[in-house]
Amino acid sequence: MNFLYTAYAATWAIHIGYLVTVALRYRNLKREIDDMSQKDR
Amino acid sequence: MKKAFPILALLTAVFLSYALYLALEVAPREQTMGDVQRIFYYHVPSAWTAFLLFFINFLASIQYLVRRTPSTDKVANWLLITVAVLSCVAAAIIGMVPSLKSALPADVRLSSIATTGPIIAGLYFLVRKLFSLEGVDALAITTAEVGVAFCTVVLVTGPLWARPVWGIWWTWDIRLTSTLVLWLIYVSYLVLRRFSSSGQTPVLAAALAVFGALDVPLVYFSIWIFRTQHPQPVIGGGGSIDPRMLHVLLINWLAFLCFAGLVCWSRYRLEMFKRQVEETQALEALLEPRSVPR
Numbered sequence: 001m002n003f004l005y006t007a008y009a010a011t012w013a014i015h016i017g018y019l020v021t022v023a024l025r026y027r028n029l030k031r032e033i034d035d036m037s038q039k040d041r
Numbered sequence: 042m043k044k045a046f047p048i049l050a051l052l053t054a055v056f057l058s059y060a061l062y063l064a065l066e067v068a069p070r071e072q073t074m075g076d077v078q079r080i081f082y083y084h085v086p087s088a089w090t091a092f093l094l095f096f097i098n099f100l101a102s103i104q105y106l107v108r109r110t111p112s113t114d115k116v117a118n119w120l121l122i123t124v125a126v127l128s129c130v131a132a133a134i135i136g137m138v139p140s141l142k143s144a145l146p147a148d149v150r151l152s153s154i155a156t157t158g159p160i161i162a163g164l165y166f167l168v169r170k171l172f173s174l175e176g177v178d179a180l181a182i183t184t185a186e187v188g189v190a191f192c193t194v195v196l197v198t199g200p201l202w203a204r205p206v207w208g209i210w211w212t213w214d215i216r217l218t219s220t221l222v223l224w225l226i227y228v229s230y231l232v233l234r235r236f237s238s239s240g241q242t243p244v245l246a247a248a249l250a251v252f253g254a255l256d257v258p259l260v261y262f263s264i265w266i267f268r269t270q271h272p273q274p275v276i277g278g279g280g281s282i283d284p285r286m287l288h289v290l291l292i293n294w295l296a297f298l299c300f301a302g303l304v305c306w307s308r309y310r311l312e313m314f315k316r317q318v319e320e321t322q323a324l325e326a327l328l329e330p331r332s333v334p335r
Contacts, residue, residue: 007080007201008061011087011194015300018190022308029315036321 046306053299060289060296068289080202081286086294087194088220090301092257094188095227099254100168101181102247108174109244121162128158178243179312181250182234183305185227191301192224207270215263216271223260226253 064082071078107117132155135141142151172180199217200210211217230253233246264271282290 001076003077003201003205004079007198008083010197010201011083014190014193014197015304018187019304022304022311025315026311029311029318032318032322036318036325 046303049299050303053296053303056296056299060293063289063292067285069283069285071286074206077202077205080198082289082293084195084198084202085290086297087191087198089294090297091188091191091195092261093298094184094191094301094305095223095254095257097164097168098181098184098188098227098250099257100165101172101177101184102250102254104165104169104172104177105174105181105243105247106251108169108177118166121165125158125162129155131155175316176313178247179309179316181247182231182312183308185230185234185250186308187301187304189224189227189231190304191297192220192227195220196224212270214269214271215267216260216269219256219260219263223253223256226256 060082064079068079068082070076103117107113132151135145135154136151145151168177168180199220203212204210226249230246230249233249234242237245239245263269264273
């Protein structure tokens, strides 16, 4: 049973980890846009 | 579409939870392996999803290469139409000639031969219709990245299943090795896209992806062609599976497909958004007044 739960947990750890990287990239991009709009002012 | 995303995300989360419940509680316990066999409901759908994503990456990469010049684009379109027609004609001829029909391997159906060409052509033209030239490039990055995530799941859950069943974590047999090679090819594709700033990067990456995709059929058919440690396919290939297990497997695959679709959607939007920002930054840099050297 340990192997089963480890496999399921690992699957979701990989997917959530990837989703976190996507979210971080969104945040960085948003920061860049904010910087650009501040420069324009 | 923006408002639909949270609703679809919620529905997918519910669907994934239901699929997990089926995998852990409803699917029958396998007699030889016991409960550890339930890894199958995550391992196999992840592999199928990764293959599908790499196939879409292949189509997008081909389109990026051929659509840059109108003449090659036209040739590719006609080639796809020819492939679709030929696969139907080949199936009809094999069906009419008994000697050819008997020469077919037992697992290959005439309907598979007849539908493979039109399905590939249909997908190709669908991608062509839905995405611009820049869009197919973004689609290629998206599917490669999400595909690598799913392929990582396969490479992690596989050894976790193998250890209690085979007694080893890993063996260098053709199925396992070709899957690792497939993962390495797409990781190198992503590394190329991430760290190369040359204008030719999308073309080089597309060429790499086309060759990388050749490994997908090798991975899939390796257990049909070679003698391997890996079990034989459960669908087709002479394999058999309890209908209740098959039902749970397909539900899990569908749930993972919905999840992959949503992840691809957000990653694609991020890519297009990033390109817009880079374009604006480049324009601003061009328009910025420069100090004139005296």
